[in-house]
Amino acid sequence: MLFPRHTASDMRPDRPVIVDSHLHVDHVPALGWSLEAAECIRRMDEAGIAKGIVMSIVDAPEVNPGALELVAEACAAFPGRLEAYARIHPWYGDDAVALLERAITELGFKGLKLHPVTTIAHPAGEDTLRLIRAAAAHAAPTLFHCGDEPLTTPLAIARAAAACPEATIVLGHMGGYFHVDEAIAVAERHENLLLETSAMPFPAKIREAVGRLGPERVLYGSDGPACSPLLEVEKVRLAALDPLAEELVLGGNAQRMLEAVV
Amino acid sequence: MIVDSLTFLGVSLFGRRASAPELIAAMDELGVDRAVVCPLKPADYRLEAANDTVADAVRAHRTRLVGFARVDPWLGEGAVAEIERALTLGLRGLFLHPWEETFCVAAPVVDPVLEAAQRHRLPVIVASGYPWLSEGLQVADLARRFPDVTIVATNGAQINISGLGQLDAELALTSCPNLHIQTTGVYREDFLEGVASRLGGERVLFASGFPFFDPRLELRRVQWAPGFAAEAREQILGGNAARLLLH
Numbered sequence: 393m394l395f396p397r398h399t400a401s402d403m404r405p406d407r408p409v410i411v412d413s414h415l416h417v418d419h420v421p422a423l424g425w426s427l428e429a430a431e432c433i434r435r436m437d438e439a440g441i442a443k444g445i446v447m448s449i450v451d452a453p454e455v456n457p458g459a460l461e462l463v464a465e466a467c468a469a470f471p472g473r474l475e476a477y478a479r480i481h482p483w484y485g486d487d488a489v490a491l492l493e494r495a496i497t498e499l500g501f502k503g504l505k506l507h508p509v510t511t512i513a514h515p516a517g518e519d520t521l522r523l524i525r526a527a528a529a530h531a532a533p534t535l536f537h538c539g540d541e542p543l544t545t546p547l548a549i550a551r552a553a554a555a556c557p558e559a560t561i562v563l564g565h566m567g568g569y570f571h572v573d574e575a576i577a578v579a580e581r582h583e584n585l586l587l588e589t590s591a592m593p594f595p596a597k598i599r600e601a602v603g604r605l606g607p608e609r610v611l612y613g614s615d616g617p618a619c620s621p622l623l624e625v626e627k628v629r630l631a632a633l634d635p636l637a638e639e640l641v642l643g644g645n646a647q648r649m650l651e652a653v654v
Numbered sequence: 655m656i657v658d659s660l661t662f663l664g665v666s667l668f669g670r671r672a673s674a675p676e677l678i679a680a681m682d683e684l685g686v687d688r689a690v691v692c693p694l695k696p697a698d699y700r701l702e703a704a705n706d707t708v709a710d711a712v713r714a715h716r717t718r719l720v721g722f723a724r725v726d727p728w729l730g731e732g733a734v735a736e737i738e739r740a741l742t743l744g745l746r747g748l749f750l751h752p753w754e755e756t757f758c759v760a761a762p763v764v765d766p767v768l769e770a771a772q773r774h775r776l777p778v779i780v781a782s783g784y785p786w787l788s789e790g791l792q793v794a795d796l797a798r799r800f801p802d803v804t805i806v807a808t809n810g811a812q813i814n815i816s817g818l819g820q821l822d823a824e825l826a827l828t829s830c831p832n833l834h835i836q837t838t839g840v841y842r843e844d845f846l847e848g849v850a851s852r853l854g855g856e857r858v859l860f861a862s863g864f865p866f867f868d869p870r871l872e873l874r875r876v877q878w879a880p881g882f883a884a885e886a887r888e889q890i891l892g893g894n895a896a897r898l899l900l901h
Contacts, residue, residue: 568815
């Protein structure tokens with residue numbers, strides 16, 4: 393069978409609970425991307441994923457002033473299955489901080505997502521640090537897109553980690569293609585950095601990261617639904633972690649972080 | 655039939671290594687029937703010896719492996735002479751790595767090598783998606799100048815985990831019918847599905863990138879992608895490589 397679907401055995405109580413730390417809902421006609429909450433759920437079910445954290449592709453308040461509501465509505469449509477991170481543009485100063493406060497305290501969001509390719513805001517710029525600190529005041533993590541582009545490299549984000557030691561900062565994609573070793577290295581130097589596995593194509597690097605950082609500091613994510621959650625879970629399993637480490641990476645760590653937000 | 659359109663052998667300057675028995679074992683584990691095999695960049699920089707290693711492996715596994723010669727275009731006539739020599743060894747295509755040999759694939763320095771490929775009707779695999787040297791439209795410029803040469807771009811002709819290279823990669827494919835892409839490590843599966851849907855399944859080839867990439871993950875990337883039509887999936891897994899690379 394070329395295309396396995398999850399079976400009842402995947403949902404047994406003794407199987408680890410899987411939490412996907414990186415999913416998207418949004419409509420971006422300019423890119424031809426339409427990422428629906430229902431599609432997230434369908435692909436989570438296919439992979440045996442209990443809960444997913446969704447975020448938009450574009451930022452609030454620009455280019456979409458309604459980005460937070462869009463994500464909140466997606467979560468409300470699937471209670472218990474979806475949690476939210478707020479994707480906010482750091483350039484908007486007090487308005488940006490107010491949006492984050494509203495997202496966490498009124499809409500129940502669980503973290504901040506920053507993608508400096510879309511915002512041209514340096515991870516260690518003052519506007520960005522202010523948002524990271526505002527999230528940390530609620531024990532909410534900041535998930536950065538961390539790939540190979542300028543403004544997103546591990547060393548750039550590490551400057552933010554050094555400036556905000558009280559914040560939990562997650563390196564989404566754990567460095568992309570060319571910066572994976574750099575991501576692991578900076579996480580060794582900054583205890584408040586975690587690595588998230590989505591789309592990074594090397595299972596062996598997940599194993600190396602767990603070995604060097606400990607299993608509590610690596611998180612499964614898919615960047616779905618466009619990237620395959622099923623394939624991304626398989627990638628973690630191909631890393632051949634010990635069962636306890638795999639349980640933490642696939643869901644335990646994310647669950648702990650979600651529960652910590654106040 | 656499953657054909658892996660890109661694997662490597664040898665001892666790499668950059669720390670990876672793979673032997674022919676290891677490659678064959680990886681193919682057997684996954685049910686891969688045949689593979690295109692290219693030299694890793696050797697620690698002594700001597701691509702001739704690395705081509706010899708690939709030729710030896712092909713002679714030992716004639717029914718499983720097809721060898722491609724790796725040359726450095728900066729060597730000019732020396733690169734062309736190595737192509738001629740490689741043909742006598744039984745190698746049947748060219749592999750160019752603009753990143754590891756540090757040349758821009760759209761630059762005139764590549765022309766003598768491509769002219770030799772054209773003369774001998776050799777397919778050319780280009781390590782693609784590398785910044786400044788082999789991005790999608792740079793590979794397209796090469797394909798445009800040599801429309802009679804079959805060119806296969808690794809990595810979907812785009813290595814970018816934001817998807818920023820996808821638009822150029824699709825423009826490249828749209829403008830160059832002689833250009834094809836491999837599946838290794840591609841962000842995202844729906845990019846591959848979209849190319850197959852809009853431009854045809856014959857433009858996409860499964861590749862594992864062994865030993866740099868994990869063949870188990872790379873095969874599942876194609877087998878599990880939900881958006882390929884059944885016929886396209888079969889083409890991608892083997893038919894296209896058999897047609898373009900194994901003749």
